[in-house]
Amino acid sequence: MTLKLCVLTPNRIVWDSEVDEIILCTNSGQIGxxxxxxxxxxxxxxxxxxxxxxxxxxxxxxMGGFARIGNNEITILVNDAEKGSDIDSIEAQQTLEIAEANFRKAEGKRQTIEANLALRRARTLVEASNATSEQVGAFK
Structure with missing residues (x-):
């Protein structure tokens, strides 16, 4: 038995096919x-x-959004999404370094919040681009 997974952004369908299992990051932690x-x-x-x-x-x-799970169908609507295989790991690492520098330089509450958000996004891109099958399996 499989699950029907559909990942959508406001501009495109990123994924629309059957899968065996997913591990999803929610605001209250990861769920399988x-x-x-x-x-x-x-x-x-x-x-x-x-x-x-x-x-x-x-x-x-x-990059954050909402998911609905039911009847072996998962619909995930997010602000943005990118397949790990499509991410340039060198570019993602450079973006992370810039985000870290901007976070260290942030002054005031608004700048700090915006820099933290950019840092979280950059870390996610690096993690997705660098994950191998063995590393992902270790999260189970």
């Missing part, structure tokens, strides 16, 4: 979803979505 999971709706945090498909783990960087 297998077939016949209880129906829930949840906020999705900035983080890495882990997808098991044919005994292989894939990653996707999610």
């Amino acid at each position: 979803i297998l077939p016949n999971h209880a129906c829930i709706a949840t906020a999705v945090d900035i983080g890495v979505l882990r997808i098991r498909l044919n005994d292989q783990w894939l990653t996707m960087a999610l």
